[in-house]
Amino acid sequence: MTTELSMTGYALLGLLVFDARTSDEGMTGYELKQRADLTLRYYWVSPAMSQIYTELDRLHGLDLVEAFETHEGKRRSRHFRVTEHGREELHRWLHTPAAEAFPVLKHPVALRLLMGALSDPETVDSWLADYLEQLERHRADLQGVRELLADRHEVRYPARVAEWGLSYYDAEREIVEKLRTEIRSELD
Amino acid sequence: MTTELSMTGYALLGLLVFDARTSDEGMTGYELKQRADLTLRYYWVSPAMSQIYTELDRLHGLDLVEAFETHEGKRRSRHFRVTEHGREELHRWLHTPAAEAFPVLKHPVALRLLMGALSDPETVDSWLADYLEQLERHRADLQGVRELLADRHEVRYPARVAEWGLSYYDAEREIVEKLRTEIRSELD
DNA sequence: TGTAGCATGTAAGCCGTTACATGATTGA
DNA sequence: TCAATCATGTAACGGCTTACATGCTACA
Structure with a gap:
């Protein structure tokens, strides 16, 4: 029996494995939510807090993570650590050929552009201008993450993924600028 | 009262408006499913059949589309046409500044790559190779769509969106090839 | 004659979000 | 003292998928 997890489940498990290399608390x-905001957000989603707690409970139920409660003062918190079983499951998943692993893109701007003829060039242009602005902000955020990773060997994969993201943003900027000119x- | 539809609702409405320009049946x-497979699929999602029927019922309930049943032989089918009210609603939506219109990318390959260090270079390379293959197939499909649209003025917006998609695929191929070399x- | 394509739907269930609810700690 | 941040959860619900169920029609 192979316990199939959701992608988000594997993603969180991955963050925990990563964490275990620098800390054992x-x-x-x-x-995890903060970490997800720095990484997962760009290539997956950053799950809502409630979703993270729910998922952690599930992982715990499957013995893929262990939980221990700490109390500093009156504040209660639960710390999660990946178990050996969790590590194995993550490895198993990584070595399973990913059936249908093609990305899903939900692109509201492209969707609107599809109906551009129902609007007027000025309005369409303003959609694209707004998008470019947002794009710059996201790019800058991701650039910050990239710099945080520097060229430390332990984080070379996250760094590569960050660069992937940056190149995606660059490609978007380029094509959107071209579309705007057009x-x-x-x-006239 | 402004009836907020789901994105998919607006997308379907858009397809119907488009259709109305060449046919009044x-x-x-x-x-609609087939049409969605040709267009929406690349920038949004191609909803399941069941989802399409559900959404059409909702649109009908809101008088955004009108339905009429036809019978050829013993086969029953319901044809949908956008109403004047539907047109207005779509226009209203298109001219409403899209709050948080940033694309969401769910990229299983990037997610895996993030954890590349838990695997070995051969395996990671095979993920990327598989992805490139799928990318080529999708690109070819979209290229077909682009050619179908030719340079007919009425479909210049869909054509632009198709080109956007193609340039996205090209950018993906380029960066993934770079990552593979690395x-x-x-x-060694 | 049988299979692929046309055509429509219902039911169950997953994944995820927003809204709601609670409370401790740090620092301006 | 008040706001921001740390910290954890429950409830309701939306959107979408898969599985299931049904039946007609064209054509090889």
């Missing part, structure tokens, strides 16, 4: 759900030329 | 749910260099 484990991580709280809260900390659409603005319709204004 | 409307479209069946089945046909990872294979670890094999």
Whole structure:
């Protein structure tokens, strides 16, 4: 019997394995959320807090993580650490050929552009301009993450993924700028 | 009162508006699915049949589309056509500044790559190789769609979105090939 | 004659979000 | 003292998928 987890489950398990290399205290759900905001967010999703706690409970039920409660003062927190079984399960998953692993893109801007003819060039151009602004912000955030990782060998894979993301943002900027020029030329 | 629809709702409405420019018979749910497979799939999702029928019922309930049943022989089918109210609603939506319109990317390959250190370079390379293959297939499909649209003025927006998609696939191929070279260099 | 494609739907269930609810600690 | 941050959870619900169920029609 192979316990199939959700992608998000494996993602969290991965964060915990990663954490275990620099600390043995484990991580709280809260900390996992912060970590997810720095990494997962760009290539997957950053799950809601409630989702993280739910998922951690599931992982715990499957003995893929162990939990221990700590009390500093009156504040209670649960720290999670990946178990040997959890490590094995993650490895198993990583070595299982990923059936249908193609990315899903939900691109509201492209969706709107599809219906551009129902609007006017000025409006369409403003969608693209707004998108470019957001793109810059996201790019800058990710650039920050990239710099945080520096060229430390232990984090070379996260660094590569960050670079992947940056190159994606760059490609988006380029094509969107091209589209803007084209659409603005319709204004005459 | 502004009836907020789901994105998929607006997407289907858009397909129906588009259809109305070349035909006035409307479209069946089945046909909408096929159309979605040709367009929406690349920038949004292609909803399951059941989802399409559900969504059509909702749109009908809101008087955004009208339905009429036809019988050819013993086969029953429901054809849907956008109503004036539906058109207005779509226009309203298109001219509403899209709060948080940033794309969501669910990229299983990037997610795995993040954990590349838990595997070995050969395996990681094989993930990327598989991904490249799938990428080529998707690109070819989308290229087919692009050619179908030719340079007919009425479909210039869909054509632009198709080109956007193609450039995205190209950027993916480029970065993934770069990553492969880098990872294979670890094999020595 | 049988299979692929046309055509429509219901039911169960997963994954994830938002809203709600609670409370401790740190620091301005 | 008040806001921000740390910290954990429950409830309701939306969107979407898969599995299931049904039946017609064209054509090889």
